[in-house]
Amino acid sequence: MPSKLQRLFVKSPMRAGAGIVLEADQAHYLGTVLRLKPGDHVLLFNGVDGEWRARLDAIGKKKALAALEQQTRPQEPGPDLHYLFAPLKRARQDYMAQKATEMGASLLQPVITRRTIAERVKTDRLAANAIEAAEQCRILRVPEVREPQNLSKLLEQWDPERLLIFADEAASIISPIEALSAQSARPLAVLIGPEGGFEEEERTLLMQQPFVLPVSLGPRVMRADTAAVACLALVNAALGDWR
């Protein structure tokens, strides 16, 4: 059963017969943790060329070698859905990067707001969490991770074709499904603010943009990582590939 095989993300291009070099941490995981041996199989994906079954030819301490045998799934494009978020503290941010990947985000963009708590954003850590979620959840596309950007800068440079859906704690309670379903098909983005919400001036700036759609996530306060999954679920269901 191919789905029981270990899945690993690699950076190499993949085509039938090609040899793939796996990195030290992957070699360690396959050889020492899973105790796989030459001749055993794994599944590899690189975000571009679909998923391939590969035979392990050698497993050493510093690397492992695998030969691609057969494509098991073709590449899927996935939704054009950017995920923008105010950085959180470490454990919650790890979790959020994993969750956004499971929800099909194509890009992770940290946004610096006035109430942002985390001082530095480790984008390599965001990428590692996105890869881990993709490996575990049979996802074929790993979201791109961008460097942090200020909210006002982001809005200045925004492609107006892309709808920016923001979870607005100050919204009057209206149906998020109605608000989303009234939109026509276009590239999408979801923005989740910091714990404590946006400052009033930031909210005003957001509301002035013609490409911004505020949505309400109900009468209860939620943590930012909860709001992320909730909002991405509604967007996928109302406008994305859950239909």
Added chain:
Amino acid sequence: MPSKLQRLFVKSPMRAGAGIVLEADQAHYLGTVLRLKPGDHVLLFNGVDGEWRARLDAIGKKKALAALEQQTRPQEPGPDLHYLFAPLKRARQDYMAQKATEMGASLLQPVITRRTIAERVKTDRLAANAIEAAEQCRILRVPEVREPQNLSKLLEQWDPERLLIFADEAASIISPIEALSAQSARPLAVLIGPEGGFEEEERTLLMQQPFVLPVSLGPRVMRADTAAVACLALVNAALGDWR
């Protein structure tokens, strides 16, 4: 600003002028961690009598005493929404109990399925996580936590008035919003299966019940704790209090 005051869950009934005894861990948190002193204020709620501002009269090592001054928010009923789930490993289950509380669940019911991994369910730990989420997220009602129950037993004893929405990985992709929106108002429950899904026989049993509604959560695999938030968000938005 009352919203900046520390919020604590208590078990005592609350009415104006009443004295409340806070337990040892709460006394430790208020006195040693937050360094509050007699005369400082906190917010208390018990899940029944709304939220009250209370003045600390004494903070000791084993307990603290607080006097209720004024009700700051009346009790809210919250949605009639049961959350049923196959138990997970510890960290993810902690997280899931917190998230279900933020999403407004009124009851947490662990369900034993054939592929359930966790052997024992610590219901006191579930309750502690639900209380923590309620304290942090200004929620007034803490979900009831029930003892684990087998899936087949649960279905036998089910109140057929309550719609049981289950996240069905084997569902053909149809719109979850359409499926949910077609339902009329009634008590609700959401069921999330174990990592790895339900066994075919369990799924057949579920599908035979007249009170069961399967919904699809899209084409990607999700971890169970992600599916929980996603499904509860859709239910709240289509049938609950996010409208």
